[in-house]
Amino acid sequence: MSPTPSERRAETGRYHHGDLRAALVDAAVELIGERGVRGFSLAEVSRRLGVSAGAPYKHFPDRETLLAAVAARAFEIFGEMLGIGADAADEDADGDLTPADRLAAMVGAYVRFAAERRPLFDALFSAGIDKSRFPEVHRAEAPIDAALERSVRALCADDPVGAEALEGALIATAHGYATLLLDGEYGTGPDAVAGTAQRASNAALALIEGRAALRGPTR
Amino acid sequence: MSPTPSERRAETGRYHHGDLRAALVDAAVELIGERGVRGFSLAEVSRRLGVSAGAPYKHFPDRETLLAAVAARAFEIFGEMLGIGADAADEDADGDLTPADRLAAMVGAYVRFAAERRPLFDALFSAGIDKSRFPEVHRAEAPIDAALERSVRALCADDPVGAEALEGALIATAHGYATLLLDGEYGTGPDAVAGTAQRASNAALALIEGRAALRGPTR
């Protein structure tokens, strides 16, 4: 189950792993899936790959950098779950939805992703990664932002300032429902997930409805 | 700076601390303030109090329980900052505010608390405390919930179901803006804090404006 480095070498006859860097990221994703981001350790990952505890440091300067690589991958999967294709073709796929309904669906998907792929979501937001140190992570977020922006712009083409404010409000609301759900604030189990996703969707529609207020206090 | 247990004993002549339990919580709050919730360690707290590393275990079964005590205190301070008095008298204090404005102000205060008392906020939401293990923490949250509930009810007295949905949406939105702000998503510095608080307030007003949609999709 956890061969020591020498055992692995005896079995495979190889001294070098081959592609330890990628294997580390894969194993990290798997381990986080089993034990949560809190139970993740470089030592355990090394053990599972049958490699010494010092080996990862040939590929990542520290533990946090490996977590950042996991986070970057998590953002890709996140984007897929939000139904974002390579280019703008995705908006045509569900062309029968109004922009408002599409935005509400994305907010619901945000919450569902957090619950169904919790380890990845935690890697993004609860691993304590200093994102200013890892621009790659921030870059992996861009496609999601872009897709949201397109839908928001379709909704208020006449008001770019309001569009930006609305986009921010939608993300914040989705994120709030998602993190509070993972915190156990709404209970656990599939019902809690579905219910929270629905309420988040409704909140998105409410924000869209009342978006005039987002421009600031009228005086 | 960090007297060993025997040094402290030589200086003070005392073997027993007096009130180590309370001192532990105080020192924990201070240490988290300096190094963040991630840099907190029982060992360091013990060192600062000039007490052996095993001493805390006479008062807390494990590290997480001490953090839970910190979280409970954090909720109290949180409540004060949201302007919640002992009873319902607080709503009269700023009687010239409409219920909507009062709610928007509370959402803004939520964001400002997260930024200005970040260590406490992190103790509440980023310390990985399993809140189901510590009902006390949940209980400390109740006054905040109650104050919010009063203001929301004042707004939609005719619709208790909608009131509950609105309250949840307001909390989620405030929480989302707050956590993303701490994540660095909106930049750093006082301007980012003030701006985010303002946008969160506006979002609250937008939610209130469009609250009809919170009841669910109309079909």
Added chain:
DNA sequence: CGAGTAATGTGAGAGCCACTTACTTCGGGG
């Protein structure tokens, strides 16, 4: 084709941590 070099992995270990155990000290109730 055959060095020499850079990349990759090992093993040992330093220093931190949480938590345990067996022992010591001391204050307060009988």
Added chain:
DNA sequence: CCCCGAAGTAAGTGGCTCTCACATTACTCG
């Protein structure tokens, strides 16, 4: 006044991150 239990100590276990000197392998270039 004594003794019992609460509170603290010292030492130790096992885990973790990260470092360093060294071993092994792959690759490049003459």
